[in-house]
Amino acid sequence: MNKLRPFFHLKSSRHVLVMLALITSLSVAAPVLSIATALTFMPKLPGQLYWGVISLSAIIPLLIAPPIALGGLSILRLLTITIDRLDNYVRYDALTGVLSRVYLLGQMREILAKGGSFLMIDADHFKSINDTYGHDVGDEALKCLSEVLKTFAPNHALVGRLGGEEFGVFLPEMTSLEAGRVADNLCAAMRRSGEVIAGHRISLTISIGVAQHRPDSTLEQTLKLADEALYHAKRTGRDRYHVATASAALQAAKTGSIHGGQDRRSRHPATQLAQVGMSARSIPHATSRLNA
Known part of the structure; x- marks a missing residue:
């Protein structure tokens, strides 16, 4: 758990964007792979219908995941910065830095x-x-x-x-x-x-x-x-x-x-x-x- 903590320690906009891309990729990949796997065990669908179902399973999370993830990650970043500031205030003397x-x-x-x-x-x-x-x-x-x-x-x-x-x-x-x-x-x-x-x-x-x-x-x-x-x-x-x-x-x-x-x-x-x-x-x- 301690090894994962730095990964979720969001202190920069770049880190937020990287996490956003990762969450969006997972959000799209999960339903696409699930539906594609399920369709392989179903009766053969016409090609257009097959790709239509796959596209729909990708478009819906692609539209929903980014704004939700961006809002959550932005809040997490603000909390991280605030906690770091409070931690520094408790740990270090403001004048001397010791x-x-x-x-x-x-x-x-x-x-x-x-x-x-x-x-x-x-x-x-x-x-x-x-x-x-x-x-x-x-x-x-x-x-x-x-x-x-x-x-x-x-x-x-x-x-x-x-x-x-x-x-x-x-x-x-x-x-x-x-x-x-x-x-x-x-x-x-x-x-x-x-x-x-x-x-x-x-x-x-x-x-x-x-x-x-x-x-x-x-x-x-x-x-x-x-x-x-x-x-x-x-x-x-x-x-x-x-x-x-x-x-x-x-x-x-x-x-x-x-x-x-x-x-x-x-x-x-x-x-x-x-x-x-x-x-x-x-x-x-x-x-x-x-x-x-």
Whole structure:
């Protein structure tokens, strides 16, 4: 069934015309062959009457099938285009083109059992960019950041925007050591690419928190762990990454939170999102984490 699905995925007028020709051919061929087969077992008909019956069986579906098929195929094409647009709206962030947070977290839940590491990424001093240069330049900075993530993250990585200036990258089946190397590369790439944005010397950098998912942990606990590691990277100077320690991971698995059960959800809405069923409401980040 999945192999046939692309065949009926009508996105162009050319595809509609091809399908129309196919449906019309089948509509004509079916009655002609049926009647011709039946007439072979009947008493011999005069030649003119035989071809008259055959012609009638071909003309009737030829007049009826094309307009009906064209109407149905046109409606199917419109539905296909609409569904694709809605699917893209759900899957991708409109500004940056990376995965939306809802789709990113949903995909992570599906493959989390295989293990991997999560990178929580935040643009440094992003509020000052908006305040100094305006939100249009801030949007260009976010696009630049997302391009760096898409270009320099491994091909199999899941890259998404969690909200505001915060992004997430899930690296399937990667250890924290391997993920640390990826994070280091991303920081270096952002340092180079973020020097000048939209004609302004901005020198945009990022901070990254790295957390390896443990088999006995939940998605929420892994997100919290990466969030805590990100906060540590921010606190110690920014433009760097920090890998969550094994002891912190063990504590998170035991208590469901970081630092002896202290609930940090109020500071980080993205983890709260995972816990409440991935709400589609926007997440404000302008004043989070030491003014980013």
